[in-house]
Amino acid sequence: xxxxxxxxxxxxxxxxxxxxxxxxxxxxxxxxxxxxxxxxxxxxxxxxxxxxxxxxxxxxxxxxxxxxxxxxxxxxxxxxxxxxxxxxxxxxxxxxxxxxxxxxxxxxxxxxxx
Amino acid sequence: xxxxxxxxxxxxxxxxxxxxxxxxxxxxxxxxxxxxxxxxxxxxxxxxxxxxxxxxxxxxxxxxxxxxxxxxxxxxxxxxxxxxxxxxxxxxxxxxxxxxxxxxxxxxxxxxxx
Numbered sequence: 001x002x003x004x005x006x007x008x009x010x011x012x013x014x015x016x017x018x019x020x021x022x023x024x025x026x027x028x029x030x031x032x033x034x035x036x037x038x039x040x041x042x043x044x045x046x047x048x049x050x051x052x053x054x055x056x057x058x059x060x061x062x063x064x065x066x067x068x069x070x071x072x073x074x075x076x077x078x079x080x081x082x083x084x085x086x087x088x089x090x091x092x093x094x095x096x097x098x099x100x101x102x103x104x105x106x107x108x109x110x111x112x113x114x
Numbered sequence: 115x116x117x118x119x120x121x122x123x124x125x126x127x128x129x130x131x132x133x134x135x136x137x138x139x140x141x142x143x144x145x146x147x148x149x150x151x152x153x154x155x156x157x158x159x160x161x162x163x164x165x166x167x168x169x170x171x172x173x174x175x176x177x178x179x180x181x182x183x184x185x186x187x188x189x190x191x192x193x194x195x196x197x198x199x200x201x202x203x204x205x206x207x208x209x210x211x212x213x214x215x216x217x218x219x220x221x222x223x224x225x226x227x228x
Contacts (some may be wrong), residue, residue, distance in 0.1 A: 004157070033214050043204065043218035056215045090157055092214070099146045099208040100165060103216070105157035 002026065004093050004106035012112045018079040021109045025072050025093030031055075032074040033103065034066060037088040046089075049074055050097040078111075086113045116141045116207045120219035127195050128227045135190040135222050137205030146208040147188040148216065149179055153201045161203075164188060175199070200226045 005024040013019050025032050033056075034046040045058040049068035066076040072093075078085055088110050092103040117140040127133050139145055146165050150158040162173025169181040179190045188205060202223050206216040 031214055033216075035216075035218075042220045043206075043216075045215050045217070048214050050213070055213045058215070092158075094214050097213045099210055099212070099214060101214070102160060102163070103214060105150075105159070107155070107157045 004091060004104050006089075006091055006106040006109050008109060009107065010110045010112075012114060013081050014114055015081055015083060017081050018077060019081060019111060020075050020077045021089055021091075021111070023074045023076075023091035023093070023106060025074070025091075026104055029093040029095055029104075030072050031094040031097045031101070032068055032072065033092045033094070034074070034076050035090045035092070036060075037090060037108070038084075038086070043090075046076065048097070055097055081113045083113050085111065087111060116145070116209060116212075116217040118205050118207050118217055118219035120203075120205055120222050122222045123220070124223045124225065126225040126227060129197050130194050133190075133192045133195045133199070133224070135203050135205075135224070137188045137190065137219060138186050139188060139205070139207045140186065141207055141209060143209065146210070147179075147181060148206040148208065149173065149177070149188075149190045150204045150206060150218075151175075151201050152204065152221075158204065161190070195224075195226055197226045197228060200224055 031050045033048040048056040068074045088108040090108045094101040119138045149161040205219040
């Protein structure tokens with residue numbers, strides 16, 4: 001079974017631009033969660049999608065948004081990029097929206113904002 | 115609100131020595147507790163989890179962890195460390211009412227001396 005796929009793996013953007021990251025979950029998984037990982041703030045929860053609906057949201061500004069498609073693939077978008085948005089963005093997929101289901105993480109997208 | 119503390123930022127052990135990584139959590143009800151490992155440039159891999167029942171849980175790669183409610187701790191242990199265990203380890207807490215959201219500790223970087 002293929003694992004969680006994230007594209008692109010690396011991205012360089014300029015301040016003020018916007019970016020879209022993609023996550024393809026494991027086949028059959030319906031929940032996708034996104035996390036931001038930085039040296040200063042560590043791993044922080046962005047949001048979770050289940051069956052195309054946002055179920056949970058972390059404490060991030062409205063510049064961070066996401067969506068999930070009917071095939072469970074998910075995208076997250078960051079508008080008006082700031083230097084502080086440079087981070088590793090990880091997505092995790094799970095069978096369902098309950099914590100008892102194991103979450104599988106992708107390798108991440110490394111975003112650098114210059 | 116949930117929170118996780120990993121008091122040790124770095125730990126160095128000799129190959130073959132035993133290992134204990136500390137984790138303290140804060141959550142009012144029964145938490146769901148996890149340990150993940152991250153190798154450089156990789157996503158997170160689940161080592162083990164505690165939901166209920168036996169407070170000593172076994173995981174992959176020879177790791178185990180013990181849930182101690184009275185100390186709000188969930189320490190990770192391994193009797194004999196291998197050089198390939200060098201990585202960053204994250205403790206995380208979840209809760210049923212928050213779906214798949216995980217709150218992570220800051221991580222502990224494990225170095226293994228040969």
